Amino acid sequence: MYMHTLGTAMETSKRQVLGISGLMPVRVESFEIQKKRALKQLRSKQAPIEKYIFMAQLRTTNVRLFYKIIVDHLEELAPVIYTPTVGTACLEYSNIYPFLAGPGVPDGLYLTKADHATLCKTIRQYRPFPSESAFDPQIAVISDGSRILGLGDLGVNGMGIPIGKLQLYVAGAGIDPRRTLPIMLDLGTNNKKFLEDEFYLGLRETRPADEEFYETVDTVLNALKTVYPNMIIQFEDWSSEHAFGLLEKYKSEITCFNDDIEGTGAVILSGAINAIRKVHSESNVEPTNHRIVFYGAGSAAIGVAKQIQTYFEKEFDIPEEDAKKMFWIVDSKGLVTLDRGDNLAQHKIYYARQDNEEQQYKDLMDIVNYVRPTALIGLSSTPGAFTPDVLGRLAEINEQPIVFPLSNPATLAECTFEQAMESTDNRVIFASGTAFPAYTIASTGEVRTPGQGNNMYVFPGLGLGAILARSTVISDNMIYAASKALADSLTPEEQARGWLYPSLTRIRAVSAIVAAAVCQESVNEESAQSEEIKAITSHDELVQYVSERMWSPSQDNYGSDSLIALQKSSRI
Numbered sequence: 332m333y334m335h336t337l338g339t340a341m342e343t344s345k346r347q348v349l350g351i352s353g354l355m356p357v358r359v360e361s362f363e364i365q366k367k368r369a370l371k372q373l374r375s376k377q378a379p380i381e382k383y384i385f386m387a388q389l390r391t392t393n394v395r396l397f398y399k400i401i402v403d404h405l406e407e408l409a410p411v412i413y414t415p416t417v418g419t420a421c422l423e424y425s426n427i428y429p430f431l432a433g434p435g436v437p438d439g440l441y442l443t444k445a446d447h448a449t450l451c452k453t454i455r456q457y458r459p460f461p462s463e464s465a466f467d468p469q470i471a472v473i474s475d476g477s478r479i480l481g482l483g484d485l486g487v488n489g490m491g492i493p494i495g496k497l498q499l500y501v502a503g504a505g506i507d508p509r510r511t512l513p514i515m516l517d518l519g520t521n522n523k524k525f526l527e528d529e530f531y532l533g534l535r536e537t538r539p540a541d542e543e544f545y546e547t548v549d550t551v552l553n554a555l556k557t558v559y560p561n562m563i564i565q566f567e568d569w570s571s572e573h574a575f576g577l578l579e580k581y582k583s584e585i586t587c588f589n590d591d592i593e594g595t596g597a598v599i600l601s602g603a604i605n606a607i608r609k610v611h612s613e614s615n616v617e618p619t620n621h622r623i624v625f626y627g628a629g630s631a632a633i634g635v636a637k638q639i640q641t642y643f644e645k646e647f648d649i650p651e652e653d654a655k656k657m658f659w660i661v662d663s664k665g666l667v668t669l670d671r672g673d674n675l676a677q678h679k680i681y682y683a684r685q686d687n688e689e690q691q692y693k694d695l696m697d698i699v700n701y702v703r704p705t706a707l708i709g710l711s712s713t714p715g716a717f718t719p720d721v722l723g724r725l726a727e728i729n730e731q732p733i734v735f736p737l738s739n740p741a742t743l744a745e746c747t748f749e750q751a752m753e754s755t756d757n758r759v760i761f762a763s764g765t766a767f768p769a770y771t772i773a774s775t776g777e778v779r780t781p782g783q784g785n786n787m788y789v790f791p792g793l794g795l796g797a798i799l800a801r802s803t804v805i806s807d808n809m810i811y812a813a814s815k816a817l818a819d820s821l822t823p824e825e826q827a828r829g830w831l832y833p834s835l836t837r838i839r840a841v842s843a844i845v846a847a848a849v850c851q852e853s854v855n856e857e858s859a860q861s862e863e864i865k866a867i868t869s870h871d872e873l874v875q876y877v878s879e880r881m882w883s884p885s886q887d888n889y890g891s892d893s894l895i896a897l898q899k900s901s902r903i
């Protein structure tokens with residue numbers, strides 16, 4: 332069991348004590364040589380999904396090495412363990428699952444509808460590594476698989492997402508991997524293809540109606556709270572139809588947040604703040620003159636619009652009714668207006684326009700011509716929706732058009748960075764949900780790096796801050812503080828390059844800044860229970876406190892010493 336902890340790096344004397352001397356080759360390796368070999372193998376694989384499988388298998392055999400590679404090479408590994416490759420992995424999850432995990436080393440906790448007692452028992456049984464005798468998780472990411480990235484209802488195949496998100500908590504914010512809990516709540520699937528697929532591993536039934544859905548989720552959350560009362564819960568990739576209702580119901584009851592509404596809102600506000608500052612200083616666009624079109628009207632779009640609106644209200648004293656009018660929301664039927672003649676979903680009503688009732692705009696180009704937006708934000712999962720004509724028109728209207736095609740994975744982005752650069756005479760201010768390659772301007776040779784507006788910049792620090800502060804809630808103000816801290820976390824060099832987000836290579840330093848801001852806001856709001864955090868009086872000290880509590884694979888022998896002590900004491 333314990334061999335996955337250090338693998339071939341375990342010293343001879345320890346192998347002897349543990350009675351495993353002949354169970355692996357004799358050579359004792361350094362951590363660095365283990366890493367070098369693993370990276371060589373990883374890089375020899377061509378297909379991203381092969382890299383994903385290789386990493387997932389490495390986690391089961393040497394978890395310390397798995398995280399060492401991810402922490403040291405996050406720019407290279409984030410696209411493997413997270414978007415875009417995690418999207419492919421989720422589509423294939425039932426096909427690859429038996430080769431990645433099993434009850435010996437589970438990938439996460441699978442729950443189905445059951446009564447409270449049964450659920451508590453199942454939850455208590457879970458150990459990330461069955462060799463661990465105790466489990467005290469600090470954070471869970473839970474999905475029902477109903478809206479996985481922009482790929483739709485993938486049922487239990489969506490498990491790749493809670494797993495990937497928690498791996499980023501470890502890599503980005505130094506949460507101890509032994510204290511994370513990925514959860515898939517299997518409520519069936521409406522994905523016809525999966526229901527008919529002989530290899531699909533989830534319940535072969537369609538999803539329940541709302542009454543049963545909310546009742547089941549309630550029982551599950553109560554069971555989680557009973558077993559792990561202090562654990563933070565991150566809702567991830569629930570269909571928008573339920574995401575808002577769940578957040579509203581549980582936000583004040585348990586320490587939780589919805590990453591797609593609130594994490595995305597915070598991260599895109601950060602990029603928007605830096606974009607708004609940039610076009611103000613370089614093109615004289617007054618912040619109060621922005622006109623923002625959202626292409627997509629789901630949980631992500633509404634979450635982002637609300638955060639940006641808060642910024643206009645707080646920083647520029649714009650009254651709510653006026654700030655709200657800076658936004659135009661578009662769904663699959665066109666511009667969202669109150670008199671459109673259909674029954675608007677609850678979450679769309681707030682932004683539904685009332686000032687253009689004679690027109691029913693359906694086409695994006697017509698909407699762009701009507702609104703003359705300064706910014707176009709895509710959260711619609713419709714690839715290519717930002718056509719060269721639309722982008723070109725934006726570049727006619729604006730010296731520096733802000734274009735954020737944020738849908739994931741990259742194949743679902745509303746446009747690519749290359750398309751945005753080519754259609755705007757290289758004047759675009761750009762961020763996408765999944766990283767696009769840098770673009771070289773042919774005439775000058777200048778290389779431009781696109782921004783990555785992905786909630787991975789916020790949720791690790793947000794969760795870490797709430798954990799360390801032992802906050803009883805994750806409030807709107809804490810999320811806003813996280814966003815502002817991220818926007819201000821760029822180094823002078825990053826700012827000079829015109830970036831909207833900091834380099835991923837600095838993710839831990841950035842997460843420490845975000846977490847410190849979250850702790851501070853929690854103290855200000857009196858939701859923090861940590862006396863240590865409350866006693867800290869300076870920002871720098873708070874950042875240092877947070878940084879010092881980050882888990883590092885290099886400083887952890889993964890319990891091998893305590894295993895040896897245990898072994899020795901049982902022999903005595």
Ligand SMILES: NC(=O)C1=CN([C@@H]2O[C@H](COP(=O)(O)OP(=O)(O)OC[C@H]3O[C@@H](n4cnc5c(N)ncnc54)[C@H](OP(=O)(O)O)[C@@H]3O)[C@@H](O)[C@H]2O)C=CC1
Pocket residue numbers: 478479480481482570571572590591595598626627628629630631632661662663664665709710711712713737738739740743763764765784785786787
């Ligand atoms: N970058 C990041 O960090 C994040 C990115 N995302 C991405 O955002 C996307 C949306 O997520 P979410 O809001 O939860 O999902 P939803 O499926 O709830 O929302 C999609 C929205 O797009 C609209 N839409 C679909 N087709 C069109 C079309 N042809 N024209 C205009 N609008 C259209 C839908 O309209 P209707 O309401 O009429 O069906 C709906 O409002 C996903 O791709 C997801 O991966 C999400 C979270 C974070």
Ligand SMILES: CC(=O)C(=O)O
Pocket residue numbers: 479480481568590591738739764785786
């Ligand atoms: C990034 C993310 O959370 C999403 O696409 O759903």
Ligand SMILES: [Mg+2]
Pocket residue numbers: 480567568590591
């Ligand atoms: Mg998500």
